[in-house]
Amino acid sequence: MNPFAQSREDRVGSLGETALIKRISEWLGAASPDPPAGIGDDCSAVHLPPNKSYLLTTTDPVIYQRHFDSQLEPEQVAIKLLNRNISDIASMGGTPRHATLSHALPHHLSIDWLKRFYIGLSHEACKCNIQVNGGDVTTTKDFLGAFMTLVGYGNERILERKGASVGALIFVTGSLGGSRLKKHSNFEPRLPEGQWLATQVGVSSCIDLSDGIGKDCAAILLDHCNAKIDASRIPVSEDAHALSRSSGRSPLDHAINDGEDYELLFTLEPDQDYDTFVDHWKTRFKTDITQIGIISKRVASHPSVVFSNLEENIEPTGYDPFRTP
Numbered sequence: 001m002n003p004f005a006q007s008r009e010d011r012v013g014s015l016g017e018t019a020l021i022k023r024i025s026e027w028l029g030a031a032s033p034d035p036p037a038g039i040g041d042d043c044s045a046v047h048l049p050p051n052k053s054y055l056l057t058t059t060d061p062v063i064y065q066r067h068f069d070s071q072l073e074p075e076q077v078a079i080k081l082l083n084r085n086i087s088d089i090a091s092m093g094g095t096p097r098h099a100t101l102s103h104a105l106p107h108h109l110s111i112d113w114l115k116r117f118y119i120g121l122s123h124e125a126c127k128c129n130i131q132v133n134g135g136d137v138t139t140t141k142d143f144l145g146a147f148m149t150l151v152g153y154g155n156e157r158i159l160e161r162k163g164a165s166v167g168a169l170i171f172v173t174g175s176l177g178g179s180r181l182k183k184h185s186n187f188e189p190r191l192p193e194g195q196w197l198a199t200q201v202g203v204s205s206c207i208d209l210s211d212g213i214g215k216d217c218a219a220i221l222l223d224h225c226n227a228k229i230d231a232s233r234i235p236v237s238e239d240a241h242a243l244s245r246s247s248g249r250s251p252l253d254h255a256i257n258d259g260e261d262y263e264l265l266f267t268l269e270p271d272q273d274y275d276t277f278v279d280h281w282k283t284r285f286k287t288d289i290t291q292i293g294i295i296s297k298r299v300a301s302h303p304s305v306v307f308s309n310l311e312e313n314i315e316p317t318g319y320d321p322f323r324t325p
Contacts, residue, residue, distance in 0.1 A: 093198020215318020
């Protein structure tokens with residue numbers, strides 16, 4: 001849906017800030033509690049659960065023409081924004097609970113587009129038991145972006161990126177690649193999976209794959225470690241195969257480098273029984289897991305992540321928004 005309106009009366013610029021915030025509060029409905037937890041004070045004030053050990057905080061945006069375009073409906077944009085943030089908390093085994101949202105809005109943005117965005121956000125937040133506790137709005141000339149901060153709670157044990165020992169097995173959930181066809185805006189964060197992984201003492205590191213395994217895998221490595229990835233074992237999605245037919249790149253290239261998979265990459269320590277772990281996983285989840293590599297001792301002359309069985313024309317860089325084309 002085109003986010004911008006032609007007629008002046010259909011634009012957010014016709015409302016004024018006070019009226020706009022009032023409408024946003026109405027559109028959020030049940031997802032936004034009464035003050036002081038919700039919209040209405042200078043800050044949101046929420047009670048902390050007494051039985052939680054960690055406060056988890058993450059932030060992610062969606063930017064027009066970077067993370068979405070006019071092909072997406074406003075509800076899809078809102079859900080993508082929320083789920084991008086939930087995926088970060090899932091990777092640490094936490095539970096998301098409170099969101100704040102700041103919006104940069106051009107004067108000619110459609111009121112109807114924004115209404116549908118917030119109603120879609122409300123529905124998804126309520127489904128996930130997340131409160132939208134407030135935020136801010138500002139005007140821009142042409143720039144459209146939404147910036148969310150999501151707060152969650154962690155129990156006594158959380159998952160961090162770095163912690164895997166030499167010999168730990170590297171796993172990934174689901175399948176990878178081709179996200180631009182639909183997965184980038186239509187995915188389920190691996191929240192229950194991440195919460196369960198955090199209860200398993202043999203799971204030593206975890207990250208969500210937002211920039212592709214070619215880039216994100218290096219982030220889990222301690223200084224004295226390399227990762228050895230068997231490219232033939234990487235689970236390649238059907239969308240990666242479909243996109244390959246028009247992109248001129250191989251399905252495996254898409255699986256390694258596309259990004260926005262929002263799957264979990266995690267490690268299992270070498271003293272854990274592989275079969276027992278996989279059996280326990282299968283009794284709880286329909287989500288597939290695949291062991292794709294192993295943590296090895298650092299070799300200075302090697303890159304931090306070493307791919308075997310890799311097609312010669314693939315450069316495993318992942319997605320880097322700051323890299324000059």
